[in-house]
Structure formats: C-alpha cells, structure tokens
Amino acid sequence: MSDHPHAAVIHSADAPPDAHANHRRDYFRIFWALGILTIIEIWFATLKIDRRAVAALLVGAAVTKAALVGLYYMHLKYEKRSLLWLAAVPFPLAGLYAAFLMLDAHNIIRAITLPWK
Numbered sequence: 001m002s003d004h005p006h007a008a009v010i011h012s013a014d015a016p017p018d019a020h021a022n023h024r025r026d027y028f029r030i031f032w033a034l035g036i037l038t039i040i041e042i043w044f045a046t047l048k049i050d051r052r053a054v055a056a057l058l059v060g061a062a063v064t065k066a067a068l069v070g071l072y073y074m075h076l077k078y079e080k081r082s083l084l085w086l087a088a089v090p091f092p093l094a095g096l097y098a099a100f101l102m103l104d105a106h107n108i109i110r111a112i113t114l115p116w117k
Helices: 007-012 017-046 049-073 082-089 090-111
Strands: none
Touching: 017 049, 082 090
C-alpha cells in the first residue's frame, strides 16, 4: 500500500471535493507538460544539427516524460523512498547497456568487408 498522506481521505466516501480537484489539476498539469515535451521532441527532430546531439536531446526528453508518467500516473511519487530507488536505479544502467550495444554494433559494422570494395 502506498504511504500517500491523503490516501484515506481520497478513497473515502466523505472526501472533500477539493482533494479530488487538486489531483485532477495535477493530472492535467502533467498532461500538458507531456504534450509540450512531445512538441519539443518534434522540434528537436527538425533541427539541422548533428544527429548525435539530436539523439541525445530526444533521449533526454523521453526520459523526462517517462519520469513524469512514473511519478504521477503510476503514483511512484507517493511511495517509500526505497521503492523510488528501485525504480530509478535501472535508468542509468539501461543507458550504459544501450551505449555498449551501440559501440559493439559500430565495431561489427566497421569489421564487415563489403564485396564491392
């Protein structure tokens, strides 16, 4: 069960209407933040800069959006700190894994000899 400070109030039948309105307002704020981040991602993709820089910007925006969804829509914001660490630690590990896979793929592609060369 979560340690949300207002968990009993939100789920009870006699909850004040402002408790529901505050959460609804938070959900809409996150919704609009995700929409704005999506528009920014589309703008990043149209920039005429190095592909690696665009990829880094897109990955950063995607991680930010994933964190917002996890914190607010999956209610991780109200969980214990240990559960937050459990959810947050794999992010950099996944990034390292992806970087090593890309380096390995780059070396494999460079090692392939083409028949027309």
